[in-house]
Amino acid sequence: MATxxxxxxxxxxxxxxxxxxxxxxxxxxxxxxxxxxxxxAALVCKSAGLSWGAFWATVTSSRALAAYKLSFGxxxxxxGINTLAGLLLSWVLVRYRFPGRDMVDAIIDLxxxxxxxxxxxxxxxxxxxxxxxxxxxxxHGVQVAFTWVGVVLAMVFVGLPFAVRSVQPVLMELGPELExxxxxxxxxxxxxxxxxxxxVLVPPLLTGFALAFARAVGEYGSIVFISGNMPNHTEIVPxxxxxxxxxxxxxxxxxxxxxxLAGSLVTLxxxxxxxxxxxxxxxxx
Amino acid sequence: MSDLAQAQPAPSLPLAESDTLPTRxxxxxxxxxxxxxxSLSVRISLIALxxxxxxxxxxxxxAAVFAQALxxxxxxxxxxxxxxxxxAAIRLTLVTALLVVPLNTVFGVAAAWLIAKYRFPGRNLLITLxxxxxxxxxVISGLIFVLLFGSQGLCGQWLSDHDIKIVFATPGIVxxxxxxxFPFVAREVLPALQAAGNxxxxxxxxxxxxxxxxxxxxxxxxxxxxxxxxxxxxxARAMGEFGAVSVVSGHIRGVTNTVPLQxxxxxxxxxxxxxxxxxxxLTLVALATLxxxxxxxxxxxxxxxxxxx
Numbered sequence: 001m002a003t004x005x006x007x008x009x010x011x012x013x014x015x016x017x018x019x020x021x022x023x024x025x026x027x028x029x030x031x032x033x034x035x036x037x038x039x040x041a042a043l044v045c046k047s048a049g050l051s052w053g054a055f056w057a058t059v060t061s062s063r064a065l066a067a068y069k070l071s072f073g074x075x076x077x078x079x080g081i082n083t084l085a086g087l088l089l090s091w092v093l094v095r096y097r098f099p100g101r102d103m104v105d106a107i108i109d110l111x112x113x114x115x116x117x118x119x120x121x122x123x124x125x126x127x128x129x130x131x132x133x134x135x136x137x138x139x140h141g142v143q144v145a146f147t148w149v150g151v152v153l154a155m156v157f158v159g160l161p162f163a164v165r166s167v168q169p170v171l172m173e174l175g176p177e178l179e180x181x182x183x184x185x186x187x188x189x190x191x192x193x194x195x196x197x198x199x200v201l202v203p204p205l206l207t208g209f210a211l212a213f214a215r216a217v218g219e220y221g222s223i224v225f226i227s228g229n230m231p232n233h234t235e236i237v238p239x240x241x242x243x244x245x246x247x248x249x250x251x252x253x254x255x256x257x258x259x260x261l262a263g264s265l266v267t268l269x270x271x272x273x274x275x276x277x278x279x280x281x282x283x284x285x
Numbered sequence: 286m287s288d289l290a291q292a293q294p295a296p297s298l299p300l301a302e303s304d305t306l307p308t309r310x311x312x313x314x315x316x317x318x319x320x321x322x323x324s325l326s327v328r329i330s331l332i333a334l335x336x337x338x339x340x341x342x343x344x345x346x347x348a349a350v351f352a353q354a355l356x357x358x359x360x361x362x363x364x365x366x367x368x369x370x371x372x373a374a375i376r377l378t379l380v381t382a383l384l385v386v387p388l389n390t391v392f393g394v395a396a397a398w399l400i401a402k403y404r405f406p407g408r409n410l411l412i413t414l415x416x417x418x419x420x421x422x423x424v425i426s427g428l429i430f431v432l433l434f435g436s437q438g439l440c441g442q443w444l445s446d447h448d449i450k451i452v453f454a455t456p457g458i459v460x461x462x463x464x465x466x467f468p469f470v471a472r473e474v475l476p477a478l479q480a481a482g483n484x485x486x487x488x489x490x491x492x493x494x495x496x497x498x499x500x501x502x503x504x505x506x507x508x509x510x511x512x513x514x515x516x517x518x519x520x521a522r523a524m525g526e527f528g529a530v531s532v533v534s535g536h537i538r539g540v541t542n543t544v545p546l547q548x549x550x551x552x553x554x555x556x557x558x559x560x561x562x563x564x565x566x567l568t569l570v571a572l573a574t575l576x577x578x579x580x581x582x583x584x585x586x587x588x589x590x591x592x593x594x
Contacts, residue, residue: 018402018403018486019490019495019499020399020496021399021403021405024395024396024399025399027391028392028395028399031388031392032392032411032415035464036414038433039432039460039464040417042429042432042433043425043429046432046439085342088334088335088338089335089338091331092331096328096332107339107344107575109574109578110572111343113518113521113571113572114347114525114567114571115521115527115567116527116528116545117525117527117546117548117549117564118525118548118564118567118568121350121548122347122349122350122561122564125353126345126346133341133345156342157342160343189324217422218420218421220422220423220424221423221531225549225552237422238423238425239424241428242424242532245431245532248437250431250432250435250437254428254432257424260422261425264420265420267420268416271420
């Protein structure tokens with residue numbers, strides 16, 4: 001849709017005809033700098049003061065390595081589970097009509113609005129050996145709370161809305177014509193799904209995976225309650241940073257934060273590339 | 286969009302209007318319909334699987350909050366909430382939200398206007414930077430303010446010389462909360478602003494409306510519901526932020542404890558009724574946010590395409 005404003009704005013600097021370019025640009029940059037960029041620069045500044053040897057020793061200590069393994073490995077697993085759950089839930093919500101569908105659709109956003117600390121104690125109450133589901137699983141030899149399984153469960157909880165909301169709009173846009181054509185041409189339901197529908201859903205599924213992964217890697221509030229926080233076993237990277245801070249080891253906390261931030265930036269870049277791919281793909285269909 | 290979804294399962298071929306059509310064609314059509322919707326058993330098992338997953342991961346914990354909070358009756362619930370420390374935490378959380386939400390709202394609308402209405406170099410970078418706090422771990426969001434304003438921080442010496450306290454005090458909590466909830470209003474308003482287009486604004490401009498008048502009388506009514514949901518979501522996140530605030534607060538009881546931190550303290554003291562009672566307040570805020578979202582979606586999508594009224 002090329003409106004006059006788009007065309008007028010094409011040669012680069014020239015803003016559209018609407019007023020407000022200078023004030024909104026000024027305020028946006030000022031507020032962005034004060035609240036986001038300046039504090040982040042403090043992290044970069046502080047980490048520049050670390051000696052390379054001390055930095056390397058901190059970020060490769062066995063305790064840190066165990067924490068990366070749990071944080072990144074757990075987030076990968078949770079992202080995978082969320083991708084499958086996102087596909088299933090958005091399929092059911094878009095394609096089927098059933099009583100309570102509107103409520104199910106609304107409740108998917110709960111992890112986005114519910115404070116993480118509340119999610120943490122609530123999940124622990126259910127999945128601790130004394131809880132309803134936790135007790136049942138315990139009798140069958142599976143312990144969830146205070147093990148890595150609990151960590152992944154909390155990560156699945158916080159990442160779920162991202163996985164569903166990435167896939168759902170694409171599935172809604174996907175009209176019935178292609179599937180009708182496939183059905184008329186004699187393709188089975190399964191074949192239609194795997195050859196016609198799934199390829200279109202690959203970019204949004206990957207976007208949902210990356211968003212859920214990014215959220216899970218950084219998650220703190222819900223995990224500290226359910227994980228048990230045992231160093232080398234159920235200690236995630238954010239918790240290790242907090243522990244270092246509480247021991248006033250600011251340098252070590254900063255070093256670990258730099259590693260995490262680098263991981264987040266790579267994920268953010270991947271999400272942006274995926275979304276660009278998504279848009280291009282959507283433009284072709 | 287929901288209209289499209291509703292119309293979706295029906296085949297786009299004209300439906301049989303009477304039984305005068307040859308039976309073979311009708312059969313083919315129902316055959317296609319079954320092929321499109323899947324068999325009943327598949328449908329039922331997929332719905333059941335989805336609901337079971339949602340119950341285990343989301344609904345049971347939600348129910349657990351209220352069940353645990355009311356375990357010892359309504360009296361114990363109300364007593365837990367009326368504790369002076371809890372009341373102080375509620376006050377601090379309300380003050381924080383009252384400061385952060387308006388600031389982030391003004392920023393979110395300004396940034397969304399800038400990105401939706403103009404093309405300029407660095408526009409994509411700006412979008413990425415606005416999303417940045419979203420992908421930073423809350424713990425790091427708190428840490429950066431400690432590194433900037435803490436006693437060993439970059440401005441620490443200057444601040445203590447001038448007797449200004451930011452970290453382990455209310456200003457630090459406000460700043461960390463502002464950082465974490467930074468993208469929410471902008472992210473909700475931007476798509477609505479882009480979808481609404483520019484035609485009416487340009488008409489208003491030609492008719493001689495000033496910039497403010499144009500925004501308040503033409504643009505704002507078009508994005509009203511997206512803005513309301515953005516504000517409500519930003520508020521829920523501001524009231525519920527835990528990781529970042531926990532790092533900068535210093536956990537001084539009755540002074541720098543917000544509601545989520547109070548939940549943690551009560552929980553770690555094995556006062557489960559108290560912890561879940563306070564948590565239930567935050568849960569109610571979250572549920573109200575979801576209701577507003579549903580309402581906002583209905584009103585925003587009910588607007589005719591292109592904004593002609």
